[in-house]
Amino acid sequence: MSSEHMLGAVASGRPHRTTPPPSAPPRTTSPRSTPWRQRAEIAFFVTPALALMALFIAWPVLSAVRFSVYDWNGLGPLDDFVGFANYADVLKDDVFTDAVIHNLVIVVGSIIVQLPLGVALALLLNRRMAGQGLLRTLIFVPYVLAEVIAGVIWFQLLQPDYGLIDAIMGGIGLTPPDEGWLGTPEVTLWVVLAVLTWKYLGLAVLLFLAGLQSVPEELYEAAQLDGASWFQTQWRVSIPLLGPTIRTWCFLSMIGSIQCFDMIWVLTGGGPADATTTMATYLVDEGTNRHNYGIAGAASVVLFAIAFVMALAYQLVVLRRDTKEEA
């Protein structure tokens, strides 16, 4: 209702207008409701996307849950109900429990290696210096490469005797592992971790650089006036203000590491001797190679549960501070 209208009606005592002025929309229902036309429009445009999501995401997810309680080899009807036996098999399987450990090693390893490296590189690259663009590109290129392609490249580089890595090491007098980087069970997981670091460091640096852009210039000026050194400024100003970005990056890194699949599938296939199996390679192997779809379904549900609990815990314990600060 316009104020002019209200004033007019009260002050002059003229009779009420039969129609409201055009500027005032009718507010008969609650302010949140939208007219049916608009709702229909939204429904019209959203339905195809929802249908695709239902077909390609919801349906497969629900199917996996359904398969997980049957003994099924992929052929014929789903009629051999086994309850939670597949879950028991998965949790009893050493290969799966090892896979969970490998995933956790990748989660922790990625964070403790990439975080300090990423922050240090971001701080360095945030200064004006020669060759900055080139350095940024070099660090970021691996992240842009498709994971499968990066895996194939590293697979060739890491070949014993004929690979470039062994050749370089031989050239500077170092001895590579006897059975090769990818053929020695004790070493291979660390090699995978190194390749993953090479691949994903670029993302960390990119995010941290973006985070540094949001640090107000005045703070640096103030620090400078107080006579703080470059190192002190970074430690007291940049890094604390980078906090929300770091916490978000950790979350992304954690979820990525829990689902780690492509790189390992290409580099090692989970071997040698299951030394690099992750939950994802385990379930793909059980499903597509062994046709134990029930076991694969159960493993995927366990993978989901672990990822969900970790994400939720992280949300509650760590990310909560960020949302509170903003609110």
Place this chain on the structure above:
Amino acid sequence: MSRKTQALAALCAGVMIAATGCGGSGDSGGGDSTITWWHNSNNEPGKGFYEQVAKDFEKANPGVDVKVEAFAHEDMLTKLDAAFQSGDVPDVYMERGGGELADHVEAGLTRDLSKDSADIIEQIGGSAAGWQVDGKTYALPFSMGVVGFWYNTELFEKAGITETPTTMPELYAAFDKLEKAGITPVSLGGGDLWPAAHYYYAAALRGCSQETLTSAVADLDFSDPCFEKAGETVEQIVAERPFNKGFLSTASQTGPTSASGLLATGKVAMELAGHWEPGVMQGITEDKQGLGDKTGWFPFPAVDGGEGDPTAQLGGGDAWAVSEEAPDKAVDLVNYLLSDDVQKGFAENDMGLPTVPAAGSSVKDPALAELLKVRDEAPFVQLYFDTAFGESVGGAMNDEIGLLFAGKATPEDVVTATQEAADKEK
């Protein structure tokens, strides 16, 4: 329309076509006059040969339309997997036999050919055993090969090995001679597991009697001590350290750094592999010759105190099967594919080792011709265990054998893991 929306529209249309395409493919097999046939000879001369075969069949059967689809081997297997799950199987397709086939039969996907192809089954003889379930024959093997050591005759000569080993001590002596000559004795594609598993299968074939093996396949019973002894034989071979560096992660057949590549390029002296090996090596080498006239072959040596016949062979093959839903004419096509004429052409084009006796003399490649003799003289050919037992049991077995090669499992573990997986199948 902007570029972006155009692209988006094209993508959406693509998704829709793909979706309907999946649903629509079933219709092609439905008509009585159309037969779909999937095979894996997707390069020449095989591809052209099969096209001609289809044309000849159409000519002899007016009104019948044979739709041939040639895939790369792995692609075909993936597509077949999907086809089996949807129940929408091509009319004529390839079966590898054993437990895999038994699963298809149990799901009612594969047609019993025992009566309609009785004559051919009789001709093929014992080779058909791998494609029989409960005494009925469900597919007709058109190519059967055996596994043994492929070796580089030049490198053997260089190392002073004059005769191929026939016992394990002789094999170890050959390893030593090669190593002294600075040659890596054996390449192994352990990254793929099955090449490593073939050592165990071969050791079991030499260690176990035919009776034990046959009943193991039928009853999934691995209690005979010979299965554990086979693991011990493998342990001994691994202890000799004859393999290429990094053999646990080496690929089997892709590129020059794979096990086949190492043999083809003269980097190692031998490799345990099947009848496909000359073809694989030809594909890897630039001159398309593989090892050429340096190619030699010898069977897996006898094992001391083993109950197996040293002339029995480990092998496997490919067979034509007809889907349960296929028109009757599809059976005629399969019978035609196993006719003397087609099998002769198959042999002349070096597409494999034919199963019909009349075609045997048509194999041109000397290495393959020799192998054919070995196969035909074998008292029996044991189907690769992982195929015979099916993916689930075979996969568990292969995994544990992989661990055995890595020194992370004992021969007893192999038997236990296999038996556990087998008990779930019962």
